Amino acid sequence: MLEAPLFPYDLLSADTFPESILLVLVVLDWTVRLLALGWIPHNRRPSVALAWLLAIFLVPVVGLLLFLVIGSARLPKNRMAMQARMNDVIRENSPGSPVLGNTLEQLPAWIESTAALNYRLGALPMVGGNSFEIRTDNHEALRLMAEAVDRAEDYVHFEFYIVAFDDTSRVLLDALVRAHERGVRVRVLIDHLGSVGYPGYRALVRHFDRSGFPWQRMLPVRPWKGEWQRPDLRNHRKILVVDGEVAWTGSQNVIHRSYNKRRNVRKDLQWKDLMIECRGPVVAELNALFTGDWYSETGDLLLDEATGELPGVEGPVFAQVLPSGPGFETENNLRLFNHLIYNANRQIVIASPYFVPDESLMHALTTEAQSGVDVQLFVGETSDHFLAYHAQNSYYQALAEAGVKIYRYRSPTVLHAKFVLVDDYVSVIGSSNMDERSFALDLEVSVYIVDREFRRRMDAVVAQFHEASTLLDLEEWKRRPLWRKYVDNVARLTSALL
Incomplete structure (x- = not known):
C-alpha cells in the first residue's frame, strides 16, 4: 500500500x-x-x-x-498618519463633547454611552437637529441625487465604491458635469478595484476625463504608475454631499441595479438597497469624512469646503457618523454593533447581504436571542459572491438553534441593504456588512440615529422585507444535501480572510 x-x-x-x-x-x-x-x-x-x-x-x-x-490589514504608515491628522482637525472643530445638546435625559443611559464610544473611536460627536428620508428604490435614489446636484451652488462631494457609466447612472453623472460647467466645485472619488471590473468603467473614465472636474481613484493598484498597497483593502463608502446642506449615504452604488453583468441580466438579478437623505448638522460629519478621504488620496486639505465648528442643536433627531476601516487602529463598526446588541432589551433587526460573523458577534447575537430578545436577521436567498454566500450558510444552524429568526430575501432580488435596529430608538444605516471584510479590510461609514419616529419608519421597511422573505425552517435546513454542507464548511474556513 x-x-x-x-x-x-x-x-x-x-x-x-x-x-x-x-x-x-x-x-x-x-x-x-x-x-x-x-x-x-x-x-x-x-x-x-x-x-x-x-x-x-x-x-x-x-x-x-x-x-x-x-497579510497586513493596515494601510501604509503615511495613510495612517493622514487619518490621524484628519481626526485631530475634526476634534479641533468640535466642542470636545461626545453629545452636543442636552435632550437625551429621557432616553436609556446606554444610548449616550454608545455616542461616547463612537466619539472616541471616530472623533465625531452626536448632534441634534437632523432630518432623514429613507430611499429604497435604487433608480429613484439616483434621480433624486441628480436633482440635488442640479440645485448645487457651491460644491459637490461625490464618493462611491462602485461607479459605472450606463443608461441609469448617467442621470447623476451628467448632473456632476452640469454643476461643474456652471462653476460649482465638483470633486469625485471612486474606488479603483471596486469599479474597474464592471461594464461601463472605461466609459466612466472617458466621461470624467472630459468633464474637467478633479477626480481620483481611491486606493489605486497600478504598479506601473507607482501606485500600490494591499489590493484587497478597499474604500467601500457611499457618500454624496451638496453645499453642506444635504447628504446621501447608505448601501447603494452608482450603477444599474443589475450591475450590468451578463449573468445577472440572464438570471434577472436585481439589487435591493437602502439610502438615507440627510439634512442638519450630520451633513457636516459626512462631509468631514469625504474631506478626510480626499486628503488621503490627494494631499489636498479642503478646509474651505468643510464646515467649521459643529453646532450643538437640541433635538429632535440625534445622529452621529462613525467611520471605520483599516485607517483606524480598532474595528470601529464591530465595536459599535456588539455594544448595541448587548444593550438591547426588546428587539434587534439586522439586514446584511454578507453575514459572516466573527466569534464576538456570533456570541453577542446568540446570547441576546437566548435571553429572550427578538433577534431578526435578513439575508439574501441568492448572492453574487460564492465564498461569502456559502460561508454565511454555515452559521445559520447555530443561529437558529439559539432562537435567531433568519429571513431569506427571495431570489431573484439580491438583498444589499445594510442596517441595524435596536429597541424603540436606535437605527444604524450605512455601508458596512457583517463580515470580516467590512470590519477590518474596507473603509466604511455608519450613521447612528437616535429617534423613535425614524425607528418607526424603519419598521415599515422591515415589514416590506418580511413580505419579500421566507423564514428559514431549521429542520428543513438541516436536511439540505451533504455536498452543500461540505461546501459551506469549506467556505467557512476562508471566512477570516474574505
Whole structure:
C-alpha cells in the first residue's frame, strides 16, 4: 500500500536532488513554518491567524506569498498618519463633547454611552437637529441625487465604491458635469478595484476625463504608475454631499441595479438597497469624512469646503457618523454593533447581504436571542459572491438553534441593504456588512440615529422585507444535501480572510 507523503519535501529524493540541496529545502520548509507560528499571530485575531497558518502549512510557498501580499490589514504608515491628522482637525472643530445638546435625559443611559464610544473611536460627536428620508428604490435614489446636484451652488462631494457609466447612472453623472460647467466645485472619488471590473468603467473614465472636474481613484493598484498597497483593502463608502446642506449615504452604488453583468441580466438579478437623505448638522460629519478621504488620496486639505465648528442643536433627531476601516487602529463598526446588541432589551433587526460573523458577534447575537430578545436577521436567498454566500450558510444552524429568526430575501432580488435596529430608538444605516471584510479590510461609514419616529419608519421597511422573505425552517435546513454542507464548511474556513 502506498502512503501519502507527510510533507511536500518527502516527494523529493537524492535521485532527483543532491543531498545538500534536499537538506536546505527541508531546513527552509521548517524555518518558514516555525517563524510563521510566532510571527503571524502578532496583533491578529486567533481565527485570522489560524486561517493564515493553515494556508502556509498546507501550501507553504503559495501561502507565504499570499500572506506577504495581503497579510497586513493596515494601510501604509503615511495613510495612517493622514487619518490621524484628519481626526485631530475634526476634534479641533468640535466642542470636545461626545453629545452636543442636552435632550437625551429621557432616553436609556446606554444610548449616550454608545455616542461616547463612537466619539472616541471616530472623533465625531452626536448632534441634534437632523432630518432623514429613507430611499429604497435604487433608480429613484439616483434621480433624486441628480436633482440635488442640479440645485448645487457651491460644491459637490461625490464618493462611491462602485461607479459605472450606463443608461441609469448617467442621470447623476451628467448632473456632476452640469454643476461643474456652471462653476460649482465638483470633486469625485471612486474606488479603483471596486469599479474597474464592471461594464461601463472605461466609459466612466472617458466621461470624467472630459468633464474637467478633479477626480481620483481611491486606493489605486497600478504598479506601473507607482501606485500600490494591499489590493484587497478597499474604500467601500457611499457618500454624496451638496453645499453642506444635504447628504446621501447608505448601501447603494452608482450603477444599474443589475450591475450590468451578463449573468445577472440572464438570471434577472436585481439589487435591493437602502439610502438615507440627510439634512442638519450630520451633513457636516459626512462631509468631514469625504474631506478626510480626499486628503488621503490627494494631499489636498479642503478646509474651505468643510464646515467649521459643529453646532450643538437640541433635538429632535440625534445622529452621529462613525467611520471605520483599516485607517483606524480598532474595528470601529464591530465595536459599535456588539455594544448595541448587548444593550438591547426588546428587539434587534439586522439586514446584511454578507453575514459572516466573527466569534464576538456570533456570541453577542446568540446570547441576546437566548435571553429572550427578538433577534431578526435578513439575508439574501441568492448572492453574487460564492465564498461569502456559502460561508454565511454555515452559521445559520447555530443561529437558529439559539432562537435567531433568519429571513431569506427571495431570489431573484439580491438583498444589499445594510442596517441595524435596536429597541424603540436606535437605527444604524450605512455601508458596512457583517463580515470580516467590512470590519477590518474596507473603509466604511455608519450613521447612528437616535429617534423613535425614524425607528418607526424603519419598521415599515422591515415589514416590506418580511413580505419579500421566507423564514428559514431549521429542520428543513438541516436536511439540505451533504455536498452543500461540505461546501459551506469549506467556505467557512476562508471566512477570516474574505
